[in-house]
Amino acid sequence: MRLPGRRAGRAIILVAAAASSTVEAHLATTGLGPVGDGVSHVLLSPDDLVPVLAMALLAGLNGPRARRHALLALSGAWLAGGIAGFAAGNPLLPAWAPTVSFLALGGLVAADRRLSPAFVAAIALALGLAHGWLNGAGIAEARREALALLGIAAAVFVVTAAVSAAVVSLQEGWRRVAVRVAGSWVAAVGLLMLGWALRA
């Protein structure tokens, strides 16, 4: 049983390697130093900003406790994943991998099902690790300073804190419905992104 398991593992690694693409950090030079470049990266990169916003919406919809857990888990994991990615380099992730966060988070926000704070924190952790890793690997590949990761994590923290605080106060009513509609848009964009990635 052990041998097929190893073979399956090797096969997965080979498939992932075959499907992997180069990471693109798109770290803009703002002139404000690496931390400022990191902050601007989050605000200017929709492939990172939209999942962060969707995570903030999800955390806010699930109440103050889930929000607190998600806030710490997301920004902490983003920084940790970034450092790991910076050290380890290009991950063996297929080109369509980032679309998973759009689809999953958008779908969960649109569904507006009550989730436990631990589950929301686990989602935030996974999101932070995956996107942070991609950022870190991209920064290393572009030979930029790792300090940019601090700016990225700080921006992720601030955006998540602000948006989730606005959402957490929403009870029933059209505002909560508007948040769900925004989630459906994120999921729709994710599906189209998946199509673009598979077509490329």
Next chain:
Amino acid sequence: MKGLLSRLGTVAGLVLLACATPAFAHVQQGQAQGLVTGLLHPVSGLDHVLAMIAVGLWGAQLGRPAVWVLPVTFPMVMACGGFLGLVGIGLPGIEAGIALSVLLLGLMVALEAKPKLAVAAVLVGAFAIFHGHAHGTELPAGQSGLLYSIGFVVATGCLHGVGILIGVAHRWPRGRLALRVAGTAVSLAGVAFVARAFL
């Protein structure tokens, strides 16, 4: 005087040269254009505009929860249609499907039809596939697919929002009549689109 001006010109030229920095033209090629193209694309075709607004109007007539279920259903299923187009899975009769969507959605508003929520969602969703397949893949070369998709989905959602806002008139008797007249106008436009698609 002439010599002074000449020297000043030389100094200014040297200062400009000293301050010059290399131009970085590679600002993520096609990013902004992708968003603008995506935002403008849904409003560039009357058939798409009328169908989207009709979805909002019909949702407003049906009331809760249809008023938000239909606008949530449409972009998600529309994206499914776009996905099929992007991965190369063809659909027959796309133009006819879009034309029929204008005709039937207009008719639903004109008749103030009130089917079960699931039936309304399936009807709207079925048409959304055609709209997504036709429009979701029309990205000009060199532009960002992600930003095009964001613009396309947001613009479509805003058109639903316009329909829902107009549908607020449903609260008043004259407003209801006005909505039904608007639905009739949309379905008449749909007849023209159907004629164009089949003839």
